[in-house]
Amino acid sequence: MLVFIARRLFVSIWVFLASTVVIFFLATNIRDPLAQARQLPDAARESAIAEITERLHLGDPLLVRYFRWLGDALTGDLGNNITGQSVNxxxxxxxxxxxxxxxxxxxLAIVVGITIGVIAALRQYSALDQGTTFIAFICFSLPLFWTATLLKDFLAIDFNDWLAEPEISWTFTLGMALIAGLIGGALVVGDRRTRLTVFGGTLLLTAVLLRVLSATEWFADPGLGFVIVALTAVAGAAGFTSLVSGLEWKPPLQAALVAAGLGIVAYFALGEVLEDPTLVTIALLALLTAGICFGVGWYLGGDLYRRSAIPAAIFTGLFAGALIFVDRMLSSFEGYSESVAGRPISTIGAETPNYEGTFWEGGLDSFGHLALPTLALVLLSLAQYTRYTRASMLEVMNQDYVRTARAKGLGERAVITRHVLRNGLIPITTLGAYDVGVVLGGAVVTETVFGWRAMGTLLLTGIDTGDPMPIMAFFLVTGGAIVVFNMLADIIYAFLDPRIRLS
Incomplete structure (x- = not known):
């Protein structure tokens, strides 16, 4: 493997260097950097042109300028832009x-997209499969600028106005209950009577829940509370155990339930610690949770079930911690909403200017600014991960070794998780490695609509002013990310499929 990595790294470096030559040539010829200076009055024109010429070394040959940039970049200095600001x-x-x-x-797009794709593949040609396919194609075809504008209008402006008097109408209640019932009926496996029962139960439960939330004005001062946190943590223990090993194995379930119990105890025990923590405190608590749950799974799993008990306990513990985190943040919503004049969902920028609050209020501020652009990007990326996962899963499910695994008596859960899903993730790994470089380049349209100044803005500014320095800085990040993550994807292939050998 080391030889493979060294060989790929050697080739990638030369490919990357060759790319920088091409990009530098294009960046220096895309626009005249002196165009704006030539439009200045006579008194200032000559000095501005001389200053820009000296700053960008426009009097030197192109090859000399490239090697000067390359030498500075290797030392970590990306130079100054056309106005004299440090590009670093x-x-x-x-x-x-x-x-x-x-x-x-x-x-979110990767996790949710893979999950939906797996479920759609397992329920091929069902109502759920056809419904997800239809929604995926709609999301994939949506223009990003149009989607972002609609989100700003309906999920920011209208929602912020609604929060002033958060009353849920009966029309909205019945509509959401119907949608929830259809989803529940599509997810369940069984005959028509079972589906109708689940449909009716989900519809009724959703309608009652929404009416209770409306009557109590929960959205004005939200929070989960101890009862919801405890019940959800226990349900999470059952769910994670079912995914990892199945509920018929008692040690993994016991380990998960103990982890959920520890989370419930931590709800009260960490009251003062979580009053106004720091990000480092939250990270340390997460590591401590994972370590304690690892010990619980190791002890209760024994030699026979340890492999399943440890991940079940760790997932449950972290899930319980996430519930406590969300509860604390929601409890600060009322104070944060009042401090931003009742407009918690922002439509522009990355943060509220000069805002100072507690850790939880700062988190709500970041979430309020991230919610809409994140949702816009997820809607578009979700479709491709869903479709790729479904197609890959269906192809793997028809392979001979999958039929052999079933013939040997392996349970369906083991067949899906250890054979089908593991090998089906290989195309998704390729797609994810490519997406990393793309997204690091910045979502230019999203940044423009929501007023973010990020990588896309850096690139557009360099193009508009004819300044090669920001363009080259942009390429260093995006091009380097593509090279590195594609090499990592090749290494991951060998872990996903034992038939692949890096040697």
Whole structure:
């Protein structure tokens, strides 16, 4: 493997260097950097032209300018832009904003898209499969600028207005209950009577829940509370155990339930610690949770069930911690909403200017600015991950080794998770590796609609002013990410499919 990595790295470096030559040539010839200076009055024109010429070394041959840039870039200095600002500083700010904007959207699209694709493949040609296919194609065909504008109108302006008097109408209640009932009926496996029963139960439960939330004005001062956190943590323990090993194995279920119980205890025990924590405190608590749950799974799983008990306990513990995190953040919603004049969902920018609040209020501020652009990006990316996963799963399910696994007596869960899904993720790995470089380049349309100054803005500014320095900084990040993550994808292939050998 080390030889493979060294060989790929050697080739990638030369490909990347060759790419920088091409990009530098294009960046320096895309537009005249002196165009704006030539439009200045006579008194200032000559000095402005001389200053820009000296700053960008326009008097030197193109090859000399490239090697000067390359030598500075190898030392970590990306130079100054046409106005004299440090490109390193501009890149750091733009890259941080881009990570905030696209990282969550990419993770959500991958996780949710793969999940929906797996379910659709397992229920091929069912109502659920056809419904997800229809929705996926709609999302894939939506113009991003149009989707972003609609989200700003309905999920920001109208929703913020509605929060002033959060009363749910009967029309909305019946509509959401009907949608929830249809989804529940499509998910369940069984005859028509079973589906109708689930449809009716889900419809009634959703309608009652929405009416209770409306009567109590929960949206004005939301929060989960101890009862909801405890019940959801226990349900999560059953769900994670079912996915990992099945509920018929008692040790993994016991380990997951103990992890859920520890989370319920932590709800009260960590009251003072979570009053106004820092991000480092939250990260340390997450690591501590994973370590404790690892020990619980190790002890209760024993030699026979340890392999299943450990992940069941860790997933449940982290899930319970996430519930506590969400409850604390929602409890601060009323105070945050009042501090931003009742407009918690923002339509522009990455943060509220000069806003100071607690850790939880700061988190709500970040969420309010990220919600709409993240949703816009997820709607478009979700479709491709769903379709790729479904197609890959269906192809793998027809392979001979899958039929052999079933013939040997392996349970359906083991066949799907250990054979079908594992090998079906290979095309998704390729798609994800490519997407990383693309999203790090910035969602230019999304940034423009929602007023974010990130990687896309850095690139457009360089193109508009004819400044090659920001363009090259943009390419260093995106091109480098594509090279690195494609090499990582090749390595991951060997872990997903034992038939692949990197040697």
């Amino acid at each position: 500083t501009l890149l750091e700010e733009a890259f941080t904003a881009t990570l905030q904007l696209v990282l969550g959207a990419m993770v």
